[in-house]
Amino acid sequence: MVVASFGRDLYLRHFNSTVWTLLHGTEPGSQVFWSADSRSFGFRTAGAQFRVMRMRVPDGVPEFVRQTNLFGRGADWNARDQILVAARGLHIGPAGGGTEVELLPYADPQGLLEPTWPHFLPDGEHFIFSAYDLKQAEGSAQGRGIYLAAWRDGQWKLRPTRLKTNSNEARYSALHDGCLLFLQNDNLPISEALPSSGVSRNFSPFFPVTSA
Numbered sequence: 001m002v003v004a005s006f007g008r009d010l011y012l013r014h015f016n017s018t019v020w021t022l023l024h025g026t027e028p029g030s031q032v033f034w035s036a037d038s039r040s041f042g043f044r045t046a047g048a049q050f051r052v053m054r055m056r057v058p059d060g061v062p063e064f065v066r067q068t069n070l071f072g073r074g075a076d077w078n079a080r081d082q083i084l085v086a087a088r089g090l091h092i093g094p095a096g097g098g099t100e101v102e103l104l105p106y107a108d109p110q111g112l113l114e115p116t117w118p119h120f121l122p123d124g125e126h127f128i129f130s131a132y133d134l135k136q137a138e139g140s141a142q143g144r145g146i147y148l149a150a151w152r153d154g155q156w157k158l159r160p161t162r163l164k165t166n167s168n169e170a171r172y173s174a175l176h177d178g179c180l181l182f183l184q185n186d187n188l189p190i191s192e193a194l195p196s197s198g199v200s201r202n203f204s205p206f207f208p209v210t211s212a
Helices: none
Strands: 002-006 009-013 029-034 040-045 051-056 063-067 072-077 082-087 089-094 101-105 112-120 126-133 144-152 155-165 170-173 179-182 187-191 203-208
Touching (some): 002 029
Antiparallel strands (some): 002 009, 144 155, 187 203
16 A cells, blocks of 8 residues: 655555545645554644654554654654654654653764654664764765664664765665665665664665656
8 A cells, every 4th residue: 555645635545556545634644654564654744733643554543643843854663663753853652652762862962963764674673864974064965874773672772873975865675685775876776785683884886767
């Protein structure tokens, strides 16, 4: 199934159909992310208040998870039933609602600024995200990068580790036993390996992306 935003509403489409079905109660919804088992999805709503919501598919109803703020920049839902949200920092909490923990502030004393677009690896512990390195000169092309980190049982298992200088969002893929995909210089490079328990800094071209 696919959930997409059209205007202020979210719509659902099955892969074997061309029909989009309105998901009532999701407006104004955006920034959709899926649970690890693909039985539910999360999304963000704007308005008088900014909220993280969840909904079971295909016949669930929107459920409130927690308040957020207008600076939302992505979220993900892991196999441990936790939702990681980027909203002026990185925050993690139970998918069923409740208290969240701030993993990284908007400006981390260790030198990272504006962590955004988090995505979990399959183990539900490691995750990747984008952030700016304050140690770099302001406006430097080397400033923003892709980072790998791990959090479990209320503590860091891997502090944020820079994988690659890049200004774009990155995604984990199961290709080649686990790899990283991201857009750079009109190409889609691919990491040679990114297993859940390790780090690779080797990247090679996957296929070029050309404009129509």
